[in-house]
Amino acid sequence: MNFNYYMPTKILFGPGKLNELANETFPGKKALIVISAGNSVKKNGYLNRLESILTNKEIEYVLFDKILPNPIKSHVMEGADLAKKENCDFVIGLGGGSSIDSAKSIAVMAKNPGDYWDYICGGSGKGMPVENGALPIVAITTTAGTGTEADPWTVITKEDTNEKIGFGCQYTFPVLSVVDPELMLTVPEHLTAYQGFDALFHSTEGFIANVANPVSDVYALKSIELIANYLPICVKDGNNIEARTQVALANTLSGFVESTSSCTSEHSMEHALSANHPKLPHGAGLIMLSEAYYTFFASKVPDRFIAMAKAMGVDVDSLPEEERPMSFVKALIKLQEDCGVHNLRMSSYGIEKEDIPVLAENARRTMGGLFEVDPYTLSLKETVEIMYKAYK
Structure with missing residues (x-):
């Protein structure tokens, strides 16, 4: 009977909830949108819908669309570099667990120095503390699999050593998540x-x-x-x-x-x-x-x-x-x-x-x-x- 409870994410849950994102206050003025290298969120119109919501709210955005089904460290570092270069002040993960996990990790590296693996515990990770926090994270899930929209965890592979390790801290909870089952109808x-x-x-x-x-x-x-x-x-x-x-x-x-x-x-x-x-x-x-x-x-x-x-x-x-x-x-x-x-x-x-x-x-x-x-x-x-x- 000894436990701590911390779940700071606001969750919009239910069919049609993506539309209600237009009524929310976003945590910044310029977003890095993180999606997979596949074409499902583009083909199904989910990216266009998100872009329309951001445009109507006068929020700028940059797209990073390289994420793999098993996301890798080099893409985290590349996404973080893009976020810094473009002065993005929050990150949106749109898609399945890999896109949202990558958004979380990118949000950390956009505000902290060194290499992502410096902060990983386990394997060859250095286990350093995340001293500078992370950019705010918005999660829009198009799958029902990882629960990453409601937890702090992100799983990334260091591809040169074949180390696939989970990571998370108080800063990697999304501030806002959308769980709209209508976005899941197209999953094979x-x-x-x-x-x-x-x-x-x-x-x-x-x-x-x-x-x-x-x-x-x-x-x-x-x-x-x-x-x-x-x-x-x-x-x-x-x-x-x-x-x-x-x-x-x-x-x-x-x-x-x-x-x-x-x-x-x-x-x-x-x-x-x-x-x-x-x-x-x-x-x-x-x-x-x-x-x-x-x-x-x-x-x-x-x-x-x-x-x-x-x-x-x-x-x-x-x-x-x-x-x-x-x-x-x-x-x-x-x-x-x-x-x-x-x-x-x-x-x-x-x-x-x-x-x-x-x-x-x-x-x-x-x-x-x-x-x-x-x-x-x-x-x-x-x-x-x-x-x-x-x-x-």
């Missing part, structure tokens, strides 16, 4: 599934973490319930605005979980996979790891697993006591089958089984802090075994 079904499971695992990891608390538990269990009920509908019918809205809510709740609890080592393991194989979508990597990961932990915190199974709609009281914790894993597998993602293979992304020990070491070296919040302390051998069992 496979990405809808990957993103939904990323949100799910933020909540399940946050629920089993040893720093979980009563507030994060409430958010986590509701998020798990909503994803179990509505993600298969979103995958099958992407235009179902009710289902999209419920999954968007689950995603934002998962961001609240990450603001009040923590991810666990499942994320460390996935970061090692996608740092070395950047074409692997983060959510897909988590799905690949999940059955083996949660099977291992089911016996470590059985009560937590029973609560998660209940949230997913399992009638645990009808089961023999010894089967109740693993009923969550069975429900997880069924959800993956319903969403068409249960048979994802690491080998499809060029990951070799003999690489697993090195990848496990990478996970522990770069994001060892998440192993410390696991409900049971994994050894390197156990980490390798989980990843071996997850390998297909």
Whole structure:
């Protein structure tokens, strides 16, 4: 019963909320708009809508459109240089988690000296304090996956060393976020599934973490319930605005979980996979790891697993006591089958089984802090075994 609560972001949530951005006070007069290198936010008109809102409010803007699905440090530094050169006084992340995460990191480096990795804890990072704060951040999410619109976290890869590490501080909470499920209607079904499971695992990891608390538990269990009920509908019918809205809510709740609890080592393991194989979508990597990961932990915190199974709609009281914790894993597998993602293979992304020990070491070296919040302390051998069992 000992925890701190800090969630300073104003969130506009619901269908049509992008339009209401026109009524908000922006935190500056010139924005750096950060979007992906893909064309979805342009093609779907979201960028034009944002530009119109800014123009009508007499706010200048500059576009930075190079962000990759697994964002990299060199683009953070390039974006920060552009923000400084153009005298931008706030940053807008428009798109999925990669664009918003990059916006957060760019906001830090636009106000602080040196290299981004100077401020990273873990791996080759120097762990320096962020003394100058960050430019204010506005987040407009077009996906339901990372919860980054409602937490301080950003994940960037140092591409020359294959280190993919999370970072966040009080300055990297967005000051204003828009969660408009209408912007999510165009997400393809496979990405809808990957993103939904990323949100799910933020909540399940946050629920089993040893720093979980009563507030994060409430958010986590509701998020798990909503994803179990509505993600298969979103995958099958992407235009179902009710289902999209419920999954968007689950995603934002998962961001609240990450603001009040923590991810666990499942994320460390996935970061090692996608740092070395950047074409692997983060959510897909988590799905690949999940059955083996949660099977291992089911016996470590059985009560937590029973609560998660209940949230997913399992009638645990009808089961023999010894089967109740693993009923969550069975429900997880069924959800993956319903969403068409249960048979994802690491080998499809060029990951070799003999690489697993090195990848496990990478996970522990770069994001060892998440192993410390696991409900049971994994050894390197156990980490390798989980990843071996997850390998297909």
